[in-house]
Structure formats: structure tokens, C-alpha cells
Amino acid sequence: MLKVRVKVKDKKFSVPVPYSLLNMFSFILTSKRVNRLINNAIEKNGSKFTFPQIDRNDLKPLLQSLSKHKGIVLVDTKLGDGTEVEVRL
Numbered sequence: 001m002l003k004v005r006v007k008v009k010d011k012k013f014s015v016p017v018p019y020s021l022l023n024m025f026s027f028i029l030t031s032k033r034v035n036r037l038i039n040n041a042i043e044k045n046g047s048k049f050t051f052p053q054i055d056r057n058d059l060k061p062l063l064q065s066l067s068k069h070k071g072i073v074l075v076d077t078k079l080g081d082g083t084e085v086e087v088r089l
Contacts, residue, residue, distance in 0.1 A: 001016050001017065002017040002087065003015075003017070003089075004085070007084040007085075008082070019067055022063060026060075029054060030053075030054050032053070071088065073086060073088050074089065
């Protein structure tokens with residue numbers, strides 16, 4: 001489970017993200033329809049950047065390896081205004 005912890009001034013909260021939700025998000029991200037919608041939205045803004053088509057088979061090993069490395073801190077940031085964000089496997 002991916003754990004996102006955010007601390008803003010006096011408030012703290014944690015958001016657990018299950019691996020099944022990450023897998024579902026990868027299905028959505030790799031679909032051709034979503035890629036087409038993203039690229040159309042980028043073109044409306046006048047940017048010449050295009051969102052690349054991602055193959056599901058390329059993401060599959062990454063998602064499988066996440067569950068093998070539990071406890072690793074992916075992101076740990078502290079901003080000047082006291083905001084802290086930590087993403088941990």
C-alpha cells in the first residue's frame with residue numbers, strides 16, 4: 001500500500017493508496033481514448049508537447065516491483081512555509 005502523509009501547519013493527514021487502485025489507474029492512463037483526450041486538451045492550450053502513448057506491458061513490472069520493496073520512502077519534502085509531504089511504500 002502506498003502511503004501519502006501531508007502535514008500543513010497544525011494539521012496532519014494520511015492517505016493510503018492500495019495497489020489495486022494503482023493498477024486501475026494504470027489501465028486508465030494507458031488507454032488510447034484517454035491519451036487522445038489528453039493530447040486534445042494540450043493542443044487547445046497551444047502547446048506543441050504531446051503526451052506519449054504508454055504501453056501497459058511497460059508499467060506492469062514497475063507495479064509488481066512496488067509491492068516487493070515495502071517501507072521505501074519515495075518522496076520526502078519540506079517547504080519553507082512548514083508543509084511536509086512524504087510518500088512511502
